[in-house]
Structure formats: C-alpha cells, structure tokens
Amino acid sequence: MMEWNSLLTQRLEQPLLAWFAEQAEWANAQPRPVWQETRPEFEGEITLVLFGPAKQAGLSPAVLAERLNQFWPTLRMEDGSPLLSQAHAVGGFLNLSLSQAYWRWRWSQGYSLNHQGGDVEFHPETIVLEYSSPNTNKPLHLGHVRNNLLGDSMYRILSSLGHRVIRVQVINDRGIHICKSMLAWQKFGQGQDPRSAGVKGDHWVGHFYVEFERAYQDQIQELVGQGRSREEAENQAPILVEARQMLQLWEQSDPAVVELWKKMNAWVYEGFEVTYQRLGIGFDRNYFESETYLLGKSLVERGLQQGLFRRDESGAVWVDLQDRGLDSKILLRSDGTSVYITQDLGTAEQRQHDWGFDRMIYTVANEQDYHFKVLFAILDKLGFPWAARCYHLSYGMVDLPQGRMKSREGTVVDADDLMDEVQTLAAAKLAESDKLTHLSDDQKSTLALQIGLAALKFYLLKVDPTKRMVYNPVEALDLQGHTGPFVQYAHARLSSVLAKASSENAHKATNPLTPAYENWHATERLLLRQFSQWKPTVEAAAKENNPSHVADFAYGLATAFNRFYHECPVLQEPDPEARDFRLALCRQACTLLKESLGLLGIAAPERM
C-alpha cells in the first residue's frame, strides 16, 4: 500500500515522463512508469521498476539506471530543496529515498482521515449496508459474528471517508421456523417466559426450536417403526402438520397465533439487542420480513404485466434468466405465496424508496452467491437503474478445526458464550498482572471485555473476507503476536508515555520536524512512512470492501512503534530537539492506532 499524492505526481512522475519524452531513442514509445513501495530490506521508500522502460528504450536496466542518475538530483520541492536524497539501482529496480524535506512537507499535510481536503475530488454517497439479518428462531452464532463484524467495520470505514451509511438488517421473523418454536413452547413451555425461566430471550426461543426438532425426530422414528416410508413420515409427523397449520393461521392473521408470535419474537429481539450491544454494533433501521414480504408480490405482478415473467399452468410465476447465463427461477408458488427471493425484491425497492441510495451492500455468506446473482439480474430486468449498484459482500464460512459447525452435532459456537469466553480469559490475564491493581472491579471487567473483544474481532477481521477461514479457539484467544491486544498494548504504552510527557511538561510544542534535528533513526523514518500509508489503506479497504487492510495497517504500525520504542528513548532523551520529535511521532502513532482500531470496532484502552 504505497501512498501516492499530488506532490509526487507533480514533482516526480511528471518530470520523469518529460525526461523520458526527451530521450530520442524511444520517443515513439512513451514508457509508463511502474511504481511500488520499496521492500524493507532495501534502502529507500519508493521504487521505480525499470524492466518495462528499459525494454522499450532498448537499453539494459542497468544502463537506464545509470542515465537516470543524472536526472534525480534535478527534482526539487517547491522551496527548492531536493525531493530525493538517494537513488540506488538494484537489478531492474531503482530505489529512491525521499528527502527529509519531503517528509517534513508530508507531516505538515497531516495523516488523519480528512475527506474534505483530499488530493482527489471526493463524492460522498448514500450507501445502504445490510448485515446480520438473523432468523428469529435461534440465537446468534460464530457465523453471525463474522458477518456482524464485517458489516460494522465496513460501516465505520465508509463513514470515516465521509459517506452516509445506513445500517440495516432484514429480520426473518415469519415462516415455518418461528412457528416451530411457537408450537414447541405451547406444548412444553409450561407458560414460562425468559424472565421466569432465567434464560436470555433468544436462547429461550431457540431452546424450543430444538425441542421441536427432538419431538419431530421422535415422531418420525415412530412412524417409520409403524412401517411408513421415511419420506412419508417426515411429511406427516403430527407435530409438523400442526406447525404448518399454525403458519396458515398466522397468514390468516389469527389473533391468538399473532399474539403468541409477537410475544416470542419480542423475546428474541430483547436477546439479540443484548448481544449486539455487547458486541458493539447497531442498526439504523430494521426491515421485518413480515412487513415486506408482500411488497415483492406487487413487483412480480408488474413484471408479469410487462411480459418479463411468465405464469405456468399450475399458476406459479417464473423468470427466465438463461439469456444472462442463469437458470429459471420461481417467483411465486402456484398457491400464490411468495418465496425468499420475492421478499428480497420487495425489500430492495423499499430501501431505494426509503433512502434513495447510490449503492447498496449486502453482507451475506458466499453460500448465497447464486441467490444474489439472480436477485440483481431480476432487479435489472425490472428496469431499476440502481440494480447495477447493488453489491453482494460475499464472505467465506467460518469453520472449526474439526470442520464445519453443525447444529445437529452441537458444535455451533454461540455468540454469547464466545464473548463470555474471551472476556473471562482477558480477565484472568489482568488478574495475574500487577500493573492495574488500582482499578475497581467494574473497571477491570470493562477492560477485560475490551481486550477480549479485541482478540476476537481482530482474529476475524484480519482475514480477507472472501476467504473461508478456520476459527481455532486457542489462537483466537491469544493475546500476543498478530492479535488485537498486541495493537492495544502498543497504544497503551504510547498513552502512558504521552501522559507522563504532559505531566512533566516535557513537550515544548515547537515544530517537531524542524531541521534542527535531522539525524533520524531508521525506526523514526519507518514510523513516518507508516503514517503516510493510513489514508490509502482506508481507501483500499473501502474500495475492496475489505477491512483486513485496516487490521494489517494497525499491526504494522504497532510493530513499527514497538521497534522504535525499543531503540529510541523518548522521555529520557537528553537532546530536547530529538525528544520533541519523538514525542510528536508518539502522539501521531497513538492517534493512528486508535483510529485504525476504531475502524475495526476495537476499543483503545489507555492502560492494560
């Protein structure tokens, strides 16, 4: 992730292109320079790759490098000081070191995100961002957690760049699954509610979903034992028949069923809210399937009238997408009821109506890749111009070391348990430390949650979202190495230094990058280089819908700071110019660590 800015364009690239153009040998073939970040094992910050231009010029890279050596010293900053301090050719690469004058200028521009004053013209967009979207029959699990963290981080990233982001979820509150829980509760719940049962609402409802499945499986066994076929038994088990009847009643707005439905969904929402709050995520608007599933139907009717869809003999409505390389897809059942995708069509149009979004992002697992291809194709077929601006943020499944999570085998990792676990572990770690004995129990508990969540969030966000990943509980709970707590720790050390500096009044608040101190340590230079990568990192993360870039940055900056901290005294530095410079670096590093953690939804405690 190399920073490129207007100064580098004007003072480095344009003169280089002009110089190329003056070279008669290859004036007919204007080479396009390829820039990259210099690898850390070489001297320099920016590297010009010479293979292409050398070939076009008919020269060896070494000869071209030799000629360019006449050119580099002519490059100047606006005030006439040199732009580059060194140029080393290594093989086909030219490694350029930027001058201290450049780094001083870069410092003066600031590093924090500031969408008003960027190099590129910025167009803020209204973006509807969907994530989470659970069913209401069971609690959230590890898969939801990855989903929620991705969505939340994308919200923070896009917002930080100045976009208006509306966080939404669609809640699948309707259908046979919730009826199963309702029925089981009626049969086995003995009138208990979450409070009287002492169970969190979503878990309470989830418990009855499991109870239903148990009773259902028992009945199937029984029927098979009586000589029915498996298929027959699965279809005719009395408890399933009853659940279907309940769904029918719900669709007819039967008052008793609707009341029960409302009551049990309310339990679930209460439970979800606790989980969301603890996880630190939220939403601006919920779309309930029960409220939007009918909207899709009218959209389908419209498509039928326009001849875009067709109705078969049984009365079912289909869309043919073979011209787009997809299959036919059913939109309405023969009994006229809507299917999953019908509801999504309606919800999409509703959201465009509600927000007039420029873009919409659906954070949904990659097992639904095909579903979203079809959805967007249908929206396009219906003639919505915004269909092309809908995007499926497709992420990979989270596996366990022993394979996929399976509810039947009881291996599903529950979101609440997960947070308990990480908090407990962090609390144990705090308890063995003697650094924080002065904190109250409440403060310790809060800190433990912050650290535990940092471990969990960083673990899930550092991976490229598109990739399937393995959740290894032992590694996820690690507080050392390539982890969230590692980054937090760097931030805490910095905070501590800065707190002491201000209490000692050590910082004189002069321009910390004056030429008075110019004997920069390699780790100081590295920090400046890291700072400049912050903005391009966030822009890349936004463009690619990939928060892992932000996690990479945070880790890289924390590492750079740790090295600096090890090599360079700050408060104990006798030279006041050097001390000011280092304190300024510390202040900036602290700010950017906090910002980068912030975009991952991770707290930056000042002590740990």
Next chain:
RNA sequence: GGUCCCGUAGCUCAAUGGAUAGAGCAACUGCCUUCUAAGCAGUAGGUUACUGGUUCGACCCCAGUCGGGAUCACCA
C-alpha cells in the same frame, strides 16, 4: 453432472504480474536495576497441490489434472 470459490512453512493467515514468497502461533536462543517484557532481537521451517502455456519476469493470468467446499428447492 452443470456453475462458482478455494489449495502458500507443522497450524492460522499475508504477498497492485516484479527483487531472496513474508508474519503470527507452535519449537529452540538471547534481552526486564532502564519511558508497560501482552514487548524486542535471533535460529529453524517452502518444489506456492500437480502438469503445461503466455511473459524480460508468474503464488498471481490461461488450459488441463488432482483434492476440498458451496450452489443448482413451489426451503430460508
């Protein structure tokens, strides 16, 4: 079977078509009288699944093979 995704150190993950493929964990060595050792420095670990092709240059692009996963419901 059709379509899509994936295969990198023992494990988990990085690497805009560029340099000697990098981190962390696990293993082994050093470093706390020194601004927070949740740290730093070092050792070891690789035929980037395999075979071909394109290219000055391929983990990356193309074709094929093998292996894993997802999806192709009048389920959601």
